[in-house]
Amino acid sequence: MEGAAVDRRSDAPAVNAPMLNLRDITKRFGATQALEGVSLTLRAGRVHALLGENGAGKSTLIKIMTGVHQPDHGEMLLAGRPLRLASAAEAQRHGIAAIYQEPLLFPDLNVAENIFISHQDRGAVTNWRQMFRRAEEILASLGVALDVRSPARGLTLAAQQSVEIAKAISLNVRVLIMDEPTASLSSHEVAQLFKLVRDLREKDVAILFVSHRMEEVFEIADDVTVFRDGRLISTRPRAEVTPQRAIADMVGREMGLLQPRSPAKLGEKLLSVRGLGRDGAFEDVSFDLRRGEVLGFAGLIGAGRTDVGLALFGIEPATSGQIVLDGRAVTIRSPRQAMALGIAYSSEDRRQLGLSLPMSIATNITLPVLSRYLNWLGLVRTGMERATAEAFRRRLAIRTPSVDIAVSKLSGGNQQKVMLSKWLNTHPALLILDEPTRGIDVGAKAEVHAIIGELAAEGIGIIMISSDLPEVLAMSDRVLVMREGRQMAVLDRDGADQESVMAAAMGQSTARQPSGAEA
Amino acid sequence: MIAAAFARLRGWEGLLLALLVVIVVVNMAHSPYYLGVGNIINLFQLEIEKIIVALMMTLIIINGEIDLSVASVMGMSACVMAWSFRAGVPLPWAMLAAMASGVAAGLINGFWIAYVGLPSLAVTLAGLIGYRGVARILVQDRAIGDYPGWFNALGQQGLVGPLTLSIIIFLAMFAVLGLVLHGAALGRLVYVIGNNLQAARYSGVRVRRVKMTLFVASAVVAALAGLLYAARLGSVRGDMAQGFELDIITIVLLGGVSIFGGSGNLLGVGLSILVILNLRNGMGLADITGNTQTSVIGALLILSVLAPNIAQAIHIRWKGRET
Numbered sequence: 001m002e003g004a005a006v007d008r009r010s011d012a013p014a015v016n017a018p019m020l021n022l023r024d025i026t027k028r029f030g031a032t033q034a035l036e037g038v039s040l041t042l043r044a045g046r047v048h049a050l051l052g053e054n055g056a057g058k059s060t061l062i063k064i065m066t067g068v069h070q071p072d073h074g075e076m077l078l079a080g081r082p083l084r085l086a087s088a089a090e091a092q093r094h095g096i097a098a099i100y101q102e103p104l105l106f107p108d109l110n111v112a113e114n115i116f117i118s119h120q121d122r123g124a125v126t127n128w129r130q131m132f133r134r135a136e137e138i139l140a141s142l143g144v145a146l147d148v149r150s151p152a153r154g155l156t157l158a159a160q161q162s163v164e165i166a167k168a169i170s171l172n173v174r175v176l177i178m179d180e181p182t183a184s185l186s187s188h189e190v191a192q193l194f195k196l197v198r199d200l201r202e203k204d205v206a207i208l209f210v211s212h213r214m215e216e217v218f219e220i221a222d223d224v225t226v227f228r229d230g231r232l233i234s235t236r237p238r239a240e241v242t243p244q245r246a247i248a249d250m251v252g253r254e255m256g257l258l259q260p261r262s263p264a265k266l267g268e269k270l271l272s273v274r275g276l277g278r279d280g281a282f283e284d285v286s287f288d289l290r291r292g293e294v295l296g297f298a299g300l301i302g303a304g305r306t307d308v309g310l311a312l313f314g315i316e317p318a319t320s321g322q323i324v325l326d327g328r329a330v331t332i333r334s335p336r337q338a339m340a341l342g343i344a345y346s347s348e349d350r351r352q353l354g355l356s357l358p359m360s361i362a363t364n365i366t367l368p369v370l371s372r373y374l375n376w377l378g379l380v381r382t383g384m385e386r387a388t389a390e391a392f393r394r395r396l397a398i399r400t401p402s403v404d405i406a407v408s409k410l411s412g413g414n415q416q417k418v419m420l421s422k423w424l425n426t427h428p429a430l431l432i433l434d435e436p437t438r439g440i441d442v443g444a445k446a447e448v449h450a451i452i453g454e455l456a457a458e459g460i461g462i463i464m465i466s467s468d469l470p471e472v473l474a475m476s477d478r479v480l481v482m483r484e485g486r487q488m489a490v491l492d493r494d495g496a497d498q499e500s501v502m503a504a505a506m507g508q509s510t511a512r513q514p515s516g517a518e519a
Numbered sequence: 520m521i522a523a524a525f526a527r528l529r530g531w532e533g534l535l536l537a538l539l540v541v542i543v544v545v546n547m548a549h550s551p552y553y554l555g556v557g558n559i560i561n562l563f564q565l566e567i568e569k570i571i572v573a574l575m576m577t578l579i580i581i582n583g584e585i586d587l588s589v590a591s592v593m594g595m596s597a598c599v600m601a602w603s604f605r606a607g608v609p610l611p612w613a614m615l616a617a618m619a620s621g622v623a624a625g626l627i628n629g630f631w632i633a634y635v636g637l638p639s640l641a642v643t644l645a646g647l648i649g650y651r652g653v654a655r656i657l658v659q660d661r662a663i664g665d666y667p668g669w670f671n672a673l674g675q676q677g678l679v680g681p682l683t684l685s686i687i688i689f690l691a692m693f694a695v696l697g698l699v700l701h702g703a704a705l706g707r708l709v710y711v712i713g714n715n716l717q718a719a720r721y722s723g724v725r726v727r728r729v730k731m732t733l734f735v736a737s738a739v740v741a742a743l744a745g746l747l748y749a750a751r752l753g754s755v756r757g758d759m760a761q762g763f764e765l766d767i768i769t770i771v772l773l774g775g776v777s778i779f780g781g782s783g784n785l786l787g788v789g790l791s792i793l794v795i796l797n798l799r800n801g802m803g804l805a806d807i808t809g810n811t812q813t814s815v816i817g818a819l820l821i822l823s824v825l826a827p828n829i830a831q832a833i834h835i836r837w838k839g840r841e842t
Contacts, residue, residue: 172675247706262634315721335723353721356714365712367722379702422722 018080019044019206020065020096025074027060035058035071036230042175047197049238050210051246052227054301054467058210060226062177065208066098067091079174083510095174097167101183107153111135114152115166132283138166142196144386148446158189169386176200177208179418182216183302195405212300212505214243223470226250230453243508244499251469251498263322263493267291269327270461271430273312276321281307282485285321289430289461294452296476297465302486305465306348309432312463313345314338325430339368342429346419347467348438350412354419357408361400362389364407365422365449392421396451413444420451430453434465449475468500481505531775531823535790539797546801547708553804559683562796564751567685568744569763570792573770574692575740577788578700579733583713583780584632584639586737588646590763591654593745594626598654598804600746601755610667614746621742624650625735633730647764655757664754674750685747692740697785705729713726713780769816770795773823794819 020042027035040427042048052058063069065076068083078094085091099318105114113134135148144162146155147177152163161181168176178197182190191366211217217224218238225235226249233249239452266281270291282304289295297305311318314332323330323440325341332338347353355364366373366385373385389403396417400410407418416436425433436452437445452475454461472479479496481488481504490502547553563570572589581588596617603613624646631642678684700706710728712719720726749755774791776783795816802812 227598295534335721336725339723347721351716353717356718356722358714359711363707363711365708367719367724368705374704378704379698380707 016043016045017018019043019078020083021077022061022065023075023077023081025061025064025076026070027064027069029069033230035064038074038227038230039212040225040231040232040235042208043223044174044204044206045201046222047201047207047209047220048225049206049221050225050227051217051250053216053250055229056227056250057230058227058232059179062098062179062210064209065091065175065177066096075340076086083472088126089118092171095172097171097173097178098179099161099164099168099181101180101462103157103164105155105163108151110149110151111139111146111155111163112148114163115148115170117167118171129421134170135166138169142166142199144196156189157184158186158192159202161185161189161193162196165200169200173200173205175206175208177210179210180212180234181209182213188214189343212248212506214508217246218243223258227267228252242498244503244508247499247502247506247508251502261449261456262295263477266293266477267459272322272324274322276311276318276325278307278311278319280315281316282311282482283320285480285482285485285487287480287490289463291429291459291461292456293477294456294462294464294475296472296479297463297482298469298472298479298501299482299488300347301478302506303482303485305482306434307485308482309345309434309463309465312338312430312432313343315345336445339426342427343427343432344368344423344426344430345432346423346434346436350419350439355407355415355422358406359406359450360405361393361398361403361410362386364418365389365392365403365425368422368426388425389421392417392425395423397447411444412439413447414438416440416444417451418449420448424455429453430461430463432463432465435467436464437468437471445471469501473498482506527622532787532790535773535787535794537539537773539790539794542794542801546797549801549804553678556681558800560683562800563686563689564607564683566766566796566799567683567689568748568750568760569746569767570770570796571685571689571744572737572741572763573767573788573792574696574785575733575737576767576771577774577783577785578696578706578709579737580768580776580778581700581713581780581783582709582733583716583792584730584733585643585768585778586628586639586696586734586815587643587764587768588624588628588650589737589741589744589767591647591650591761592621592738592741593649593760593763594654594757595624595657595747596621596742596745597755597759598757600659600749602657604666605663611668617746618739619628619712620653620690621739621745622735624742624770626731629731629734632734639734647796649762651757654759658755658757660757661701662701662754662756664751666750671753671793674747674753685751688743688747693785693789701784705732709733710781713782715781734741747798769820773816775823778824 005378018041022038022040025035025038034260038057038061051060064071064472067088067090070085083094085094106117109117112132115135115138116131130149139146139148139162142162142165144166146159146162148347152160163191181193185193193303197207197209209217209221221238223235224238224241224246226233226246228250231251267290269288271289276285285308289294297308299305307316310316312332314337316334320507323332330341332341332343341357351357356367362385366388370380374382386403392398393400393403398414398421400414407415410418433452437448440448452462452464457497464475473496476496477493479499479501481491483505488507491500525605552558570745572593576586577587599620600617603616604610608616620692628642628646631637673684676683678693700709708719708724711724712729716726745760748760770787770791772778773795774783774788776788798815799812802815
């Protein structure tokens with residue numbers, strides 16, 4: 001330990017010397033190419049911002065840098081020396097630390113214990129006095145006033161972040177990765193955090209800063225790198241980047257095979273939502289939906305889109321605002337009630353929330369309306385049940401040898417079709433589809449898109465929540481963009497393109513005013 | 520159908536069936552009267568209250584919950600009856616009061632579990648202590664006996680041929696619960712909730728109502744079993760049926776019902792009942808003491824937890840050899 005510290009001081013890097021080099025890093029997970037040929041240099045005393053949509057490969061990169069995953073190809077150099085990380089503990093020993101949006105503290109341990117939690121060289125007996133003193137020293141060097149003897153429970157999020165940073169400093173941090181550290185902080189707390197980041201920069205720490213908040217990136221970063229679909233698209237000094245340019249890099253993807261859906265004839269107004277909100281999740285969401293219309297919900301993960309869906313389906317009921325369905329004001333308190341009103345919600349999480357995996361296809365499809373399939377004794381009419389399942393199997397081309405096999409045995413695309421069948425069988429007027437094509441292959445995706453188009457043509461009003469921007473743009477008649485629980489814009493088909501949607505999702509003001517709820 | 524039946528026999532139920540055959544054959548070697556009607560009736564009668572409660576416990580555990588309070592509800596029910604009877608209430612009314620105490624216990628359990636959302640392990644552990652407390656307060660340690668003759672006869676004598684009322688109730692419940700669990704909407708929901716409670720909720724299943732129904736039914740069945748037990752013994756004490764809950768849960772788990780919920784069936788539990796009854800009886804015939812009997816059943820229970828894993832390992836090996 002002593003020797004290592006001396007060693008570090010002796011080859012202390014000159015300002016702006018490369019600290020961590022990543023060369024040609026490639027990582028696959030099954031069929032998914034998470035990272036492809038990524039080369040990135042983090043320099044001592046510089047804050048390097050990483051931008052990209054959800055799924056662009058940022059998280060995978062962080063996991064490789066912190067030893068959670070090992071790259072398939074490529075190498076890492078730390079201060080010029082080859083670096084192989086077999087575990088997160090090893091990364092910490094090399095002075096690579098990460099802090100996350102939600103601090104990972106032990107609530108019942110005190111602040112000092114949390115700071116030194118990774119030090120396993122304390123010996124058999126803890127020298128409490130020394131530990132408290134050193135903890136105080138570290139916090140003082142950060143300019144943070146905290147009682148090191150009080151438990152971590154009850155600290156504000158900002159204070160918890162400070163403890164996380166102190167923890168990193170106690171490990172003689174050389175590379176600090178900050179993964180959306182500001183997402184849960186107030187603006188005052190963000191200012192405090194940025195002061196700490198600047199101090200660390202003065203101390204020649206190389207910092208990787210991941211954030212979805214464009215203004216913060218441009219306030220704190222020295223360099224800006226953009227990722228898209230597992231590739232590094234651009235790395236530039238901040239002075240040479242504008243927010244518009246960064247967004248263009250983030251979304252500059254070909255539309256690929258996605259054909260824009262030909263819009264259906266819109267029917268009368270089905271749903272009207274005004275000022276809808278749920279405490280702590282989202283607020284002031286207002287929109288209209290007509291029969292036969294597909295309203296896309298765009299935004300980054302955590303923007304509150306799913307929460308709106310859950311409120312409309314009664315799983316997490318809204319706490320404010322009005323819902324008018326078919327001209328009637330309604331309050332929705334439970335899924336049962338929502339289903340009775342003709343609302344269906346197909347969850348983003350097929351495996352945990354959407355389907356009962358060990359049960360058969362037929363069982364899953366009839367579950368929400370099982371009472372329709374009972375005889376006078378209350379027994380399930382399995383013949384009728386299978387007939388329904390067979391009908392959907394043909395209609396949606398579910399590929400399975402039988403409707404009696406467990407849903408867990410199906411591919412993701414076919415599971416998605418079973419989930420669609422399940423909700424179509426409730427004959428909904430309003431269908432909320434949450435990430436309807438997540439994790440399914442290209443062919444199945446096209447099929448699901450075709451089905452959505454048919455359903456709209458039949459006059460069902462559809463809310464499609466999707467993080468897949470080209471999909472949202474291809475399928476939607478209008479796009480509602482959310483960010484951090486707020487509605488940012490409602491864009492018409494003609495006014496919505498990748499740049500305008502992403503700009504709204506990242507909080508960049510656009511030329512276009514939110515067109516509001518009035519249709 | 521036949522293939523499915525075979526597949527089932529290769530699994531845990533098959534193992535239980537094989538075990539049962541071995542036990543019965545060994546027992547027959549010990550005693551030529553083993554398979555006589557008298558002995559079989561006796562076999563069932565000795566544990567009849569436990570196996571009645573075990574049937575309802577099967578649904579509770581498949582649903583992903585547990586009811587530790589059943590034995591205490593049995594005791595409370597019997598004590599409510601005994602206490603009321605001694606206070607001068609006619610016996611039929613005293614029995615009705617006992618059943619009402621069961622309904623109350625079920626509603627209390629169900630309220631905390633289904634509507635407040637507390638874990639059933641904690642709630643019914645509290646019930647185990649609380650309902651037993653009621654039983655002890657009402658009757659204390661002195662036995663209350665001297666019931667009308669018809670009551671004792673109900674517990675001890677054949678009602679239809681050699682079949683006692685308890686055995687008839689057991690058989691009827693086995694048939695009805697089998698139909699409910701494997702054919703009715705309620706049974707379907709019991710499995711769905713046991714598999715994945717959140718998915719059930721997201722499908723609009725009334726999870727609370729199902730759980731409430733099960734816990735009330737469990738306590739009512741336990742209360743009935745308490746009365747049958749009192750009728751069979753002819754007297755009631757505050758510590759009646761104490762500790763039965765563990766034997767009951769053992770029967771269910773040995774029947775191949777997953778303690779994590781979502782899987783298992785009534786056929787397995789039926790076989791498990793036969794295995795345990797015959798095993799205890801056989802060991803009794805061979806002069807093996809009660810403590811040893813309990814150890815053997817404990818070992819069986821551990822085996823039942825391990826068996827699915829072992830079976831799967833063998834299955835994978837077998838498949839590997841074919842390809």
